[in-house]
Amino acid sequence: MSDGPPRPPVRVALAEWVTDLPREPGLAYEPKFDGHRMVIFRQSGDVVLQARSGRIVTSAFPDLVAAARALPPGTVLDGEVVVWTGGRTDFAAVQGRAAATPGRAPGLARRLPASYAAFDLLAADGEDLRTARYDRRRARLVELLDKVEPPIQAVPATTDPDLALTWYETLPRIGVEGLVVKRLDQPYRGGRRAWRKLRHTRTRDAVVVGYTGAPERPNALVLVVPDDDTPFVSSPLPAALRARAGAVLRRLPPGGEPGSAVAPGLGEVAYQGVPPALTVEVATGTTRHGVVAVLRLKDA
Template sequence: MTLPRPPLKVALAESVNALPRGAGLAYEPKFDGHRMVIFRLGGEVLLQARSGRIVTAAFPDLAAAALQLPDGTVLDGEVVVWRDGRTDFAAVQKRAAATPGRAPALARALPASYAAFDLLAEAGQDLRPLAYEKRRARLVAVTGSLGPPLQPVPMTLDRAEAEGWYESLPAIGVEGLVIKRLDQTYRGGVRLWRKLRHTRTHDAAVVGFTGAPARPTALVVVLPDDDTPVVSSPMQPGLRGQAAGLLAGRVSGAGGVAVATGLGEVAYRAVEPGVTAEVELGTTRHTVTTVVRLRFPEELD
């Protein structure tokens, strides 16, 4: 197997409704941020989002921190921004959407943290064929002494401790757990991990809308752990009016194309980052994203 290089497909998790039981399971907190792979190869650092997009310029603070890693290292993990003792997904999205010129100032105002949860390569050796248990031990050995902003995610083999995390960590914005088998290899693009969330709703960053600015039809959102825009189902009339007021003055000159369930690719108007929507993900034949309510943005500048 060749050394992991971008664009790299990341391992995925399937949602479950109860905490799995059984021997040989590991439990990690589920951070709602932006998935990121860090490549420290050939004397340089590259940061890749889940979609395969290179986002190094948007996160100069993490790129600088990654220079501490030994050459030949590849990490998988989650980027979060902490504000007032909680993770703030809207702030992460603002960081991810930053232009190269704006990124350094945002890095100072909204410093990012990286929770590393897997080690895919070390010293130029591809570790994906190894069991998670072995990769985890080597991950801690490589990153454990670095400290913020780059550090290993907590992990426990104790189900009772995991249950305690599940009940207590929502207070700081951690909304669930990821469960992995100790003997599992790393398989990109495959849902072998499992994730348990407290609720069926998710905070999503609003990046655009379809329809008229005075009465948007649907919102275009980016979900936690992903950076691919998706179009919500048509909003209820009351939410359309709220969206018009909330997005007024935030419409940018840019546009884009996103996938709408049942329609394929549709064009949308882009908005400045900072607005968050609470959405529910329903699954019939395809995943349907429904806007439940809108959150008024806090000032992030």
């Protein structure tokens, strides 16, 4: 372990997808919440919040900044921000929170308060813990957060694969999309897919943050998925979806800003932003490397 806590930005640890529950000895299992990846830095002076991409999002979450001041200085947490609506996590709501301007953020915090599910401890008491084993980091995380009130809490974890399977089968109704599996002896490996992730289906939800082409019949949608705040461009929409998406986009309130995002095979392309109010179901792929096809619009 090195001296001094890590400072923003840090590269976060990643997970590769698996299709079956790993059961070899020496594993821990955590529920995977449908939220927005965030690293909390409790520094000596104040709090800094970092998204997975490295973007600083402190001003968008004043409620979490206030809660994180209860952490001891020199603490760095990795975890997931979630917003609960109707008894389940709401990714569109949390993406709206993440995109809020400083002027709108306090009002959104009152209407859609955020919770933070911490799943790793990168530093404590000013000491960098990333080279420590997961089980030691986990024990210190639980001990530290036992002294902290919600909305910052540790995610559940177990070494019992049968209990993990029960979580996997019963928790989707509240917005848990699967499990993350970690080796007990594993250090924290930022930027590497050293963890494993088991999801329920080959599809997932994404939030629309923009479009390419004409608003009446967009060519493609620009999307953000849980655990990754980097926008990406879908594959071209089928004709029927283009018409329906255009009808929905026309009903959205103004406020989106132009931007650029990666489109498979094309590189960076320009897009028109929209408020994050529309959720779509997409076929699996990875947001950074694969083609992602929009299957249907949800709640529209």
